[in-house]
Amino acid sequence: MNALRPATTWLGGYPFAAAIAVLWAGLRFVLEPIIDLDAPFLLSEPAVALAAWASGFGPGLLAVGLSAAFGFGFLVPDGFSAETGPLVGRLLVFVVLGAGIAWLAAALRRLWEEEYARRQELSAILDSIADGVTVIDTNGVVRYANEAAARQMGRHVADDVVGRSAAELAADFELLDADGRPLDLARLPTRRAMAGEMTPEETVRFRAPGAADQWSIVRARAIRNADGRPRLTVTAFQDVTGLKRSERRLALLAEIGAIVAVPTEVADTLQRVADAVVPSLADACAVDIVEADGMLRVAVAHHDAGVRGRWEEERRRWAAAGGLGGGRLVVDSGAPVHQADISDQMVADAAHDDAHLALLRSLGVRSTLSVPLPIRDEVVGAMTLFITSPGRTFDADDVTLTAEVGRRTGAAIDATRMLGESQRAVQLRDEFMAIASHDMRTPLASVRGYAQLLRRRLMAGGQPVEAPLVDMVDRIDESAARLTRMVAEFLDASLIRGGEQLTLEIEPTDVVALMRERVEEHRGQLTKGHRLVFTCETAEAIVRVDAGRLARVLDNLLTNAVKFSPDAGEIIVHVAPRGDGFVGVDVSDHGIGIEPGDLPRIFDTGFRGANATGLPGMGLGLSGSRAVVQQMDGTITVSSEVGKGSTFTVTLPIAVPVGELFAGP
Secondary structure: OHHHOOOOOOOOHHHHHHHHHHHHHHHHHHHOOOOOOOOOOOOHHHHHHHHHHHHOHHHHHHHHHHHHHHHHHHHOOOOOOHHHHHHHHHHHHHHHHHHHHHHHHHHHHHHHHHHHHHHHHHHHHHHHOOOEEEEEEOOOEEEEEOHHHHHHOOOOOHHHOOOOEHHHHHOOOEEEOOOOOEOOHHHOHHHHHHOOOOOOEEEEEEEOOOOOOEEEEEEEEEEEOOOOOEEEEEEEEEEOHHHHHHHHHHHHHHHHHHHHOOOOOHHHHHHHHHHHHOOOOOOEEEEEEEEOOEEEEEEEEEOOHHHHHHHHHHHHHOOOOOOOOOHHHHHHHOOOEEEOOOOHHHHHHHOOOHHHHHHHHHHOOOEEEEEEEEEOOEEEEEEEEEEOOOOOOOOHHHHHHHHHHHHHHHHHHHHHHHHHHHHHHHHHHHHHHHHHHHHHHHHHHHHHHHHHHHHHHHHHOOOOOOHHHHHHHHHHHHHHHHHHHHHHHHHHHHHHHOOOOOOOOEEEEEHHHHHHHHHHHHHOOOOOOEEEEEEEOOOOOEEEEEHHHHHHHHHHHHHHHHHOOOOOEEEEEEEEEEOOOEEEEEEEOOOOOOOHHHHHHOOOOOOOOHHHOOOOOOOOHHHHHHHHHHHOOOEEEEEEEOOOEEEEEEEEEEEEOHHHHOOOO
16 A cells, blocks of 8 residues: 555646646657547546546646647647637537546545555554454455464464465464363354354463463454345454463462472372373473482373373383483482473483383473472472473473472472471370380389378377478378379370370269369469469369369369469469359469460460460470360360460369259158
8 A cells, every 4th residue: 555655745746747648648649640539638537537646636637737738739730710619619528527537536535545544543553452453254364463463373474464364374273272172163253253143252272383372362243244244353362371371370389389288298299299280381290309329200190191101100110210301410400401302312311221212202202391309408309391292392481380389399398208207206205205104103103102101100100200200201292193193194195196095084073172172282382472262153063074184184274374373463263053064163363364376276285375485384284184174075265365364264064963962862
């Protein structure tokens, strides 16, 4: 179209019009001797039209005048005479007709230029938008494409697309749906719009050989004739490749995060990671771990279940051979290694023997991407992705994403190993506690026995005995009894951590009497400033419990109440019936309290509150107390406010209703 634009301005068109008229006159002069021309204005109308089209109405009128003058000269070469009168009428007709032709040609030129300008404006607008736009006729030929559409189709300019068949252009791509499955061509929006669907939409994944996958949201709308038949289809391609890659990255990292968050064996974790990256990142995946004598392949995955068997065979038979990929290089360098083109020589170098070589060749590996599995400053393994499908490649985003997966996998290996080490340490500790607790029972029992025997002999001798001596013997007995309870608590804690049930000696017990007894014993051990207050709302409350273990639970709560009230104060023990056949024991202090964030974990094994730093204890008592109470069909709960104190409540089912305790026979 640009070639048709006039090079002259309206004023500069007059010489052009004159030249056209002179050219016509010369042609008329040349033809006159050859043929008999009885048409003096022959070719004048086209000349006028050309002058007016090219230069405007004014130059067109000039061409009319000059053409009339030259034509009249041909008609009347000897001047006016009586016979020339009729010819004047022909001249006037030509002038009027020529003026009309000049006006019409100039008007058509103005309309053409306005249409041309509108087309140029529309083309500029469409070329400036990011979405690709094409117009396809009913024969499937592309009649228009903007620059964005050309780029999305892998072409440099739109002219490389216009005039070609849409089917021919689509053949350059493998068309997939949003989930990566082959796309049924009947689902293409262009075809659906031609079939009558109003504004069909589809997310299409374009895969071209040697290029990264592209995603587009494709929409189409048909332009129809008055009779409703489709004439053209306008198709828009919204490039969402960046969004899809971000979604894929976030989804994969979320899946990897969920995998590594669950502590399992290292091999299980690595297998689940390998399964997660296939097929979104590659056709196959293998994970190798550094061992003392080399690399050991511990996990493989492939998107095709049938082919996966060969990968599994390669792992089973040649796990220590290293296999394909840059795993060894990655471990040595600590950086990703991308092998874009795997040659047959590289396959042969990776093979352990002829059978291994044959199997590796059957896998059809085209390219690999290996990333390290780092743990702090050490690389403990490598994860290698494999491409076996023709046309698929790794791009820079794949390298970055795979490296992040490797980093998180390395962190999971580190966490799993540390968890295993800590579990072994806890197991050793529990075993030691169980052995020590068991072995300490006999000597402690001997200490208590000898202390009680010594006291009886002192009192039975009939001679006056100094009070301090008796008091010291009593203190030995009490200390040995307290140590015996602590040993029993350690033993219970060891059994509970091991998942074992305690062997309880269940018997009817009056919890009011038991609580009063424990309060009295602790009252004698209080430091200056603390004060124990015991209240109850019932004379008795019979429960079926292990009295010795329940006593240790109550001792633990009383000891904690004193310990976590460093500024002394009042400790209140309250026993009262609870509704529906239960009795509750509240132990309240006015100490440091518990942080709100620590309350859900206060009964966890080994847990200590954030504000308990500097206070003695190992965090064993509350977890063991809860386990004991739960095994006796009871509950233990806590309410607390920082700086104001805490209340622990033990609730147990009553074996004998309170009203029946005082009923007659």
